[in-house]
Amino acid sequence: MANNAKMKIVVLVSGRGTNLQAIIDAQQTKTIASRIIMVISNKENVAALDRAEKANIPFQVITSKGKSKDVYNKELLKSLQTLNPDLIVLAGYMKILPSSVINCFPNKIINIHPSLLPSFPGLKAQQQALDFGVKITGCTVHFVDEGCDTGPIILQEYEKVHNNDSQKSLSLRLLKKEHAALVQAIQLIENNKVILQDRKTLLREEP
Numbered sequence: 001m002a003n004n005a006k007m008k009i010v011v012l013v014s015g016r017g018t019n020l021q022a023i024i025d026a027q028q029t030k031t032i033a034s035r036i037i038m039v040i041s042n043k044e045n046v047a048a049l050d051r052a053e054k055a056n057i058p059f060q061v062i063t064s065k066g067k068s069k070d071v072y073n074k075e076l077l078k079s080l081q082t083l084n085p086d087l088i089v090l091a092g093y094m095k096i097l098p099s100s101v102i103n104c105f106p107n108k109i110i111n112i113h114p115s116l117l118p119s120f121p122g123l124k125a126q127q128q129a130l131d132f133g134v135k136i137t138g139c140t141v142h143f144v145d146e147g148c149d150t151g152p153i154i155l156q157e158y159e160k161v162h163n164n165d166s167q168k169s170l171s172l173r174l175l176k177k178e179h180a181a182l183v184q185a186i187q188l189i190e191n192n193k194v195i196l197q198d199r200k201t202l203l204r205e206e207p
Contacts, residue, residue, distance in 0.1 A: 007034035007086035007190050012093040013041045017048025019091035019112055022179035023186065024055045031183060034190050038083055040076070042095055064095060073098040080105065087189060090144065091182070099146050107196055109144040110189070112182045114174045116140060116156055121149035126174065127167045135161055137170070139178045141185040143196070152201045154185045154194055 011020050020039060026032045039052040039059040052059040062079060064072045077100050080088065090097075090111040102109065115125035117140040120132070129137040138158035145151040157177040161170065188194050193204040 007186075008037045008083075009034050009087045009089055009186070010038045010040060010080065010083055010085040011036055011089045011091050012095075013039060013046065013048035013091055014043055014094040015046050015048060015092045017046070017051045017092065018175055019089075019178055019182055020048050021051050022183055023089065023091070024051065024057065026183040026186070028055070032186050032190060034087070034186060037085060040079060042072070042076075042093070048092070069098070073100060077101050077104060087186070089182070089186070096148065097144060102144060102146055107143055110141055110154065110182075110185060111144050111149070111151070112178050113140045113142065113149050114171065114178060116158065117142060117149055117153060124167075126170045129161065130165060130167060130170065137161055137174070139174055139181055141181050143201075152196060152199050154188065154201055155181055155203075157181045 009023070011023060013020055023036060027035055036057050039048065039057055041049055041059065041061050042064040044061050044063060049059050060079060062072065062075050080101060081104065086108065088105055088109040090109065097109065113121070113125060115129060116138040120128040136158050138156055140156045141154045142149070143151040143154065157180065159174055159177055188203060195202040195204065
C-alpha cells in the first residue's frame with residue numbers, strides 16, 4: 001500500500017461501537033487516509049449501527065441469531081467478497097471468524113483485544129487480569145488467524161492495574177488505550193509500515 005493511500009475498510013461489530021467511533025473520528029479528522037465503506041453487525045438494533053448512520057456510513061445487518069454457523073458464515077463471506085475491502089477491522093465483534101473468511105483475506109483482518117496478549121485471550125479479559133492479580137495489563141492490536149486471539153501482534157499499549165479496580169473501572173481506562181491503539185495500527189498499515197515475518201511483525205522506522 002503506497003504512503004497515505006486510501007484503504008477501503010469494513011468494520012465488523014456486535015455492540016456499542018466505541019472502537020468504531022474512534023475510527024470514524026480519525027477518518028473525519030483525516031488522522032487516517034482510509035475510509036470505512038461498510039459496517040456489518042451480526043446483531044440488530046445495536047448502538048454501533050446508530051454511530052454508522054450518524055456518520056453517513058453504509059451499514060448492514062447479517063444476523064447470526066437463529067441460524068447455523070455454516071449459514072451465517074456463508075452469508076458473511078459473500079458480503080465481504082462483494083465489498084472486497086483492503087482491511088477488515090473487528091471492533092467489538094463477538095464472533096469467531098471461520099477459516100473461510102480468514103483464508104479469503106489473509107493478513108487483511110485485525111482485531112483489538114483488551115489484554116496484553118498472549119495473556120488473557122478470549123472473553124472477559126479484564127476480569128481475567130483482575131482475578132490473576134496482575135499489576136499491569138493493556139490492549140493488543142493483532143492480525144487475525146484461525147486461533148482465538150493468537151495472530152501476529154501489531155502493537156500493544158499498557159495500563160496499570162489499581163488496587164481498587166473493578167472490571168468496569170479497568171475496562172473504562174483500557175477503552176481509551178484501545179481507541180488510540182486501533183487508529184495507530186490502521187495508520188501503520190495504510191502507510192505500509194507493518195512487515196509480517198512468519199508469525200511476528202516488524203515496524204518500519206523510516207518515513
